Amino acid sequence: MTRDTASDIDLLCTQARSAARRLAGLPDETRRDALIAGAEHLRARSGDISSANAADLEAAAQAGLSSAMIDRLELNRPRIEAMAAGLETVAALPDPLGETIAQWTAPSGLLITQTRIPIGVVAVIYESRPNVTADVSALCIRSGNAAILKGGKEAIHSNGMIADVLTEAFSACGLPSSALQLVRSTEREATTALLGRDDAIDVVVPRGGPGLVRAVAENARVPVIKHYEGVCHVYVDRHADLSTAEEIAFNAKVRRPGVCNAMETLVVHSDVAAPFLAALGPRLQDAGVELRADERATELLEGARPATPEDWTTEYLDLILAVKIVDSVDEAIDFINDNGSGHSDCICTADQESADRFLAGVDSAVVYQNASTRFTDGYEFGFGAEVGISTNRIHARGPMGLRELTTYKYLVHGDGQIR
Amino acid sequence: MTRDTASDIDLLCTQARSAARRLAGLPDETRRDALIAGAEHLRARSGDISSANAADLEAAAQAGLSSAMIDRLELNRPRIEAMAAGLETVAALPDPLGETIAQWTAPSGLLITQTRIPIGVVAVIYESRPNVTADVSALCIRSGNAAILKGGKEAIHSNGMIADVLTEAFSACGLPSSALQLVRSTEREATTALLGRDDAIDVVVPRGGPGLVRAVAENARVPVIKHYEGVCHVYVDRHADLSTAEEIAFNAKVRRPGVCNAMETLVVHSDVAAPFLAALGPRLQDAGVELRADERATELLEGARPATPEDWTTEYLDLILAVKIVDSVDEAIDFINDNGSGHSDCICTADQESADRFLAGVDSAVVYQNASTRFTDGYEFGFGAEVGISTNRIHARGPMGLRELTTYKYLVHGDGQIR
Numbered sequence: 001m002t003r004d005t006a007s008d009i010d011l012l013c014t015q016a017r018s019a020a021r022r023l024a025g026l027p028d029e030t031r032r033d034a035l036i037a038g039a040e041h042l043r044a045r046s047g048d049i050s051s052a053n054a055a056d057l058e059a060a061a062q063a064g065l066s067s068a069m070i071d072r073l074e075l076n077r078p079r080i081e082a083m084a085a086g087l088e089t090v091a092a093l094p095d096p097l098g099e100t101i102a103q104w105t106a107p108s109g110l111l112i113t114q115t116r117i118p119i120g121v122v123a124v125i126y127e128s129r130p131n132v133t134a135d136v137s138a139l140c141i142r143s144g145n146a147a148i149l150k151g152g153k154e155a156i157h158s159n160g161m162i163a164d165v166l167t168e169a170f171s172a173c174g175l176p177s178s179a180l181q182l183v184r185s186t187e188r189e190a191t192t193a194l195l196g197r198d199d200a201i202d203v204v205v206p207r208g209g210p211g212l213v214r215a216v217a218e219n220a221r222v223p224v225i226k227h228y229e230g231v232c233h234v235y236v237d238r239h240a241d242l243s244t245a246e247e248i249a250f251n252a253k254v255r256r257p258g259v260c261n262a263m264e265t266l267v268v269h270s271d272v273a274a275p276f277l278a279a280l281g282p283r284l285q286d287a288g289v290e291l292r293a294d295e296r297a298t299e300l301l302e303g304a305r306p307a308t309p310e311d312w313t314t315e316y317l318d319l320i321l322a323v324k325i326v327d328s329v330d331e332a333i334d335f336i337n338d339n340g341s342g343h344s345d346c347i348c349t350a351d352q353e354s355a356d357r358f359l360a361g362v363d364s365a366v367v368y369q370n371a372s373t374r375f376t377d378g379y380e381f382g383f384g385a386e387v388g389i390s391t392n393r394i395h396a397r398g399p400m401g402l403r404e405l406t407t408y409k410y411l412v413h414g415d416g417q418i419r
Numbered sequence: 420m421t422r423d424t425a426s427d428i429d430l431l432c433t434q435a436r437s438a439a440r441r442l443a444g445l446p447d448e449t450r451r452d453a454l455i456a457g458a459e460h461l462r463a464r465s466g467d468i469s470s471a472n473a474a475d476l477e478a479a480a481q482a483g484l485s486s487a488m489i490d491r492l493e494l495n496r497p498r499i500e501a502m503a504a505g506l507e508t509v510a511a512l513p514d515p516l517g518e519t520i521a522q523w524t525a526p527s528g529l530l531i532t533q534t535r536i537p538i539g540v541v542a543v544i545y546e547s548r549p550n551v552t553a554d555v556s557a558l559c560i561r562s563g564n565a566a567i568l569k570g571g572k573e574a575i576h577s578n579g580m581i582a583d584v585l586t587e588a589f590s591a592c593g594l595p596s597s598a599l600q601l602v603r604s605t606e607r608e609a610t611t612a613l614l615g616r617d618d619a620i621d622v623v624v625p626r627g628g629p630g631l632v633r634a635v636a637e638n639a640r641v642p643v644i645k646h647y648e649g650v651c652h653v654y655v656d657r658h659a660d661l662s663t664a665e666e667i668a669f670n671a672k673v674r675r676p677g678v679c680n681a682m683e684t685l686v687v688h689s690d691v692a693a694p695f696l697a698a699l700g701p702r703l704q705d706a707g708v709e710l711r712a713d714e715r716a717t718e719l720l721e722g723a724r725p726a727t728p729e730d731w732t733t734e735y736l737d738l739i740l741a742v743k744i745v746d747s748v749d750e751a752i753d754f755i756n757d758n759g760s761g762h763s764d765c766i767c768t769a770d771q772e773s774a775d776r777f778l779a780g781v782d783s784a785v786v787y788q789n790a791s792t793r794f795t796d797g798y799e800f801g802f803g804a805e806v807g808i809s810t811n812r813i814h815a816r817g818p819m820g821l822r823e824l825t826t827y828k829y830l831v832h833g834d835g836q837i838r
Contacts, residue, residue: 021756025779106801110790119812120782198636202812217617218640223813244835251837337440359830360444363539371529371833380838381829382525393538393621393826394642395814407812410800411778414790416663418670419799 005185009193012148013200015178016121020146022176024118028095034173035091035138039084041169042134042162046080052161053130060154072128075158083134083162086385090138093384096402097144111413118144119407120202123194124387125150125216127208130158135385137166137180143405146176148201150183150191152208160184195220205400207388210315225400228391229315230260230343232373235332235358237349238271244370245348246280251372252346254287258317260389261344261376265312265322267332270296273325277301284321293323312339329354333361340364343391344373344398365391365398424604428612431567432619434597435540439565441595443537447514453592454510454557458503460588461553461581465499471580472549479573491547494577502553502581505804509557512803515821516563530832535825537563539621542613543806544569544635546627549577554804556585556599562824565595567620569602569610571627579603614639624819626807629734644819647810648734649679649762651792654751654777657690658770663789665699667767670791673706677736679808680763680795684731684741686751689715692744696720703740712742731758748773752780759783762810763792763817784810784817 023031042049053075060070075083099116106112122145124136133149140147151159163182171177183190195204198221206216207227217224234252236245252263268276273296281291281301291304292311298304301323311322312335326332329347336345346368347358355369366376376398378386383401390396396404442450461468472494479489494502518535525531541564545551552568559566570578582601590596602609614623617640625635626646636643653671655664671682687695692715700710700720710723711730717723720742730741731754745751748766755764765787766777774788785795795817797805802820809815815823 021780021782024782104801106794106799108790108794108799110794110799112800221637223642223811225813241835247835247837255838361440363440363443364828366829366831368831368833371527371831371836372838374838375525375527375529375831375833375836380525380527380529381531382523392642394644397827398829407814408816409783410785410817412785412787412790412794414787414794416660416666417790417794418666419674419791419793 002187005187005190006193008185009183009190009197012181012183013197016146016148016181017200019176019178020118020120023141023144023146023179026144026175028097030174031142031144032091034141034170034175035087037169037173038138038166039087039091041165042080042084042087045165046077049075049080049158049161049165052157055157056155065154069128069154073130073155073158075130079131083131086131086135087138089384090142090402093142093402096142096406101408108417108419109414110417113411113413114408115411116406117409119405121146121148121200122405123148123150123201123204123222125191125204125206125208125212127152127212128155130155130162132207133159133162133182134166136387137163139385139387139402139405141170141175141179143402145405146178147180148183148194149180150194153186156184156186192219195222198222205387225390225392225396227388229341230262230389231264231313231315231339231341232261232343233265233267233336233340233345234263234373235267235329235336235345235347236269236272236276237329237347237351237354238269239351239354240272240348241350242272242276242279245276246283248346248348248370248372249280250283250287252374253284253289253321254319255374257319259374260315261374262317263321263373264314264316265324265339267324267326267335268297269332270325270327273297274300277323287319289319289321291321291323294325296325297323315341329357330361333358337361337363341391343389344368344376346371346373365389421606424606424609425612427604428602428609428616431600431602432616435565435567435600436619438595438597439537439539442560442563442565442598445563445594447516449593450561450563451510453560453589453594454506456588456592457557457585458506458510460584461499461503461506464584465496468494468499468577468580468584471576474576475574484573488547488573492549492574492577494549498550502550505550505554506557508803509561509821512561512821515561515825520827527836527838528833529836532830533827534830536828538824538826540565540567540619541824542567542569542620542623542641544610544623544625544627544631546571546631547574549574549581551626552578552581552601553585555806556582558804558806558821558824560589560594560598562821564824565597566599567602567613568599569613572605575603575605611638614641617641624806644809644811644815646807648760649681649795649808650683650732650734650758650760651680651762652684652686652755652759652764653682653792654686654748654755654764654766655688655691655695656748656766656768656770656773657688658773659691659767660769661691661695661698664695664767665702667765667789667791668699669702669706671765671793672703672708672740673738674793676738678793679734680793681736682740682792683733683735684743684758686743686745686754687716688751689744689746692716693719696742706738708738708740710740710742713744715744716742734760748776749780752777756780756782760810761812762808763787763795765790765792784808
């Protein structure tokens with residue numbers, strides 16, 4: 001790491017802690033107004049944002065990035081408008097702070113109040129799409145946290161301009177000028193330096209591919225809220241309504257295969273495997289899905305190739321589906337717990353006993369009865385926006401919205417109690 | 420690490436995960452009955468526990484451990500009875516599992532239920548007092564978690580016997596035999612191996628001296644809930660009732676100086692410093708307290724020596740007190756936030772405006788008005804017992820009881836929703 005980068009990170013950490021203390025004391029109105037002003041300013045400065053984005057797009061083309069990656073990088077007018085509207089949506093959400101979570105009087109006579117407060121300094125490390133800069137800023141500021149953001153090198157100009165525009169608007173509304181800070185260094189060591197600063201950063205959220213998440217989880221001393229892959233399952237029970245199950249499975253696999261809440265493995269009860277796979281299999285194949293099946297399913301699915309052990313634990317993010325046949329709901333539960341990633345899993349069944357068994361037994365952040373796994377999403381959950389989908393077990397599981405960016409403290413009122 | 424230790428840790432991790440799945444499905448009654456049986460069995464086997472403890476005490480004497488450490492190690496009859504009673508207390512607490520934390524219908528028509536569940540596999544690494552083995556086991560089992568415990572080398576025989584006795588009782592009640600597992604290896608590498616197993620262990624709680632906590636926090640890939648030191652403050656405001664403040668400050672420093680919720684720094688408003696310190700100073704000195712004061716306070720406290728910068732951030736755990744004079748409640752807040760450890764801090768004041776300012780502004784797990792910092796304790800909070808006092812900012816802050824050993828999942832009921 002160059003000396004410049006090291007001293008940049010030092011300064012950024014010091015400023016973030018100071019900003020967090022000031023933010024925690026600001027009224028709801030100030031935080032809300034700042035986001036509304038930020039939205040207006042994004043619109044007013046859309047020309048500058050487009051110019052900055054053009055520099056990223058040119059660099060991406062020169063570097064030979066894929067057209068899919070270039071598409072994700074592009075900020076056209078509708079996408080800038082969507083970012084602005086996103087800020088307004090978050091501004092309109094209820095204040096997540098100040099809630100009394102619990103209150104009681106202890107035997108000593110002390111009145112104990114557990115109250116909701118910001119976490120403090122939140123770092124988010126992400127890739128590719130520059131709109132994340134605006135989304136995550138909005139959620140952090142609305143919940144009273146100072147944000148340290150590190151985006152991908154490929155979006156450095158776009159992210160920098162968005163952060164500058166938002167900071168101008170936020171500062172004009174009375175927010176500390178360091179409430180939102182973007183790491184401008186493209187050195188990898190800048191990330192390493194951030195991840196070691198558990199004195200200054202309260203939590204880090206890696207949001208991106210499994211490589212990014214793993215690197216952060218392995219190197220961080222700062223507490224991490226991991227956003228790992230989704231190896232999601234749909235289990236079709238012997239008591240399933242087969243046409244409903246077919247729609248759910250088709251949707252969960254085909255609608256948007258590249259996202260973490262898409263189905264990767266279909267699990268089918270042996271009693272219904274023959275008719276169910278006879279209907280769904282060709283439909284999936286017509287949609288371009290490659291099938292990798294266990295021994296019994298291979299016999300029922302023409303053109304399917306045999307699955308290898310790795311198939312059961314792979315997040316394809318593609319039009320590929322693993323298919324497994326089981327003989328009971330318990331076998332399905334064990335298979336999913338052993339091979340899944342604890343993200344989102346579904347049982348299709350009309351039998352409430354099987355459903356209850358599955359919902360209790362599957363150890364995942366979100367467990368569905370009769371609905372597509374694709375609903376694991378902050379917007380669909382009604383959170384207005386999301387930092388991402390946590391695969392952590394502590395603090396936050398599943399979609400992370402405003403409340404998941406808060407913690408609590410105890411306020412204790414006494415009249416001279418000693419012990 | 421020897422090959423034996425490595426394979427022991429592997430086996431222990433595999434068994435813990437399997438036990439956690441079974442525990443999560445057991446009814447409240449089974450978990451409760453297991454603790455009651457555990458209590459009875461501790462009493463019935465108290466002779467064996469005493470014998471095991473005698474071996475630890477003998478080794479401690481030979482190793483030349485301090486009499487304070489030997490005292491903490493000793494398990495006499497009243498202490499064994501206290502362990503048993505502790506299990507019964509935890510058994511009598513309400514079931515922390517199954518609570519509906521929130522429930523709502525999303526615009527898609529999905530019914531979303533956020534429900535409280537065990538974390539899964541909880542590892543606790545601790546030192547010295549063997550009763551921790553029973554306390555932590557009780558809390559983990561009651562909350563449906565599998566426990567992996569690693570105590571200090573000095574208590575290896577006592578901890579081993581307590582774990583054996585409890586496991587016998589738990590298994591007889593239908594708990595998985597690996598619900599509670601004690602790491603028997605005394606190799607330091609066993610801890611390192613555990614801390615790397617984020618695939619098998621969901622959270623690790625280090626409970627002990629700052630050296631232990633720091634070593635765990637620096638080396639763990641498993642998420643850590645830190646139990647760091649308490650650099651706790653009492654701030655005596657200009658509007659304080661001075662005789663109440665004197666009792667609180669004296670209690671917070673002198674009653675039990677060796678614990679994390681004891682006061683380490685006294686902060687006094689300049690308007691009341693002269694009369695307050697004139698009364699409290701000699702009383703503390705009579706109780707054997709050494710005073711280390713800032714420039715102004717040194718003039719008011721005969722026999723005080725000047726404080727160095729290190730004094731403001733030191734957890735003495737001893738009869739030593741740092742004394743600082745400030746000119747406003749805001750200066751007190753900033754001083755505490757800059758120098759404290761975010762554990763427990765108190766304002767003594769009769770002025771509600773100053774109190775509200777302090778309670779909102781001090782960024783600590785527990786903030787008091789007019790009560791001793793010594794109430795930061797699971798028993799005093801009414802939690803029945805405690806894993807310890809968390810200085811983490813996420814997931815759990817302050818006293819950690821049953822609820823802090825839980826997390827949540829979302830159960831989602833649909834009728835065929837696709838997206």
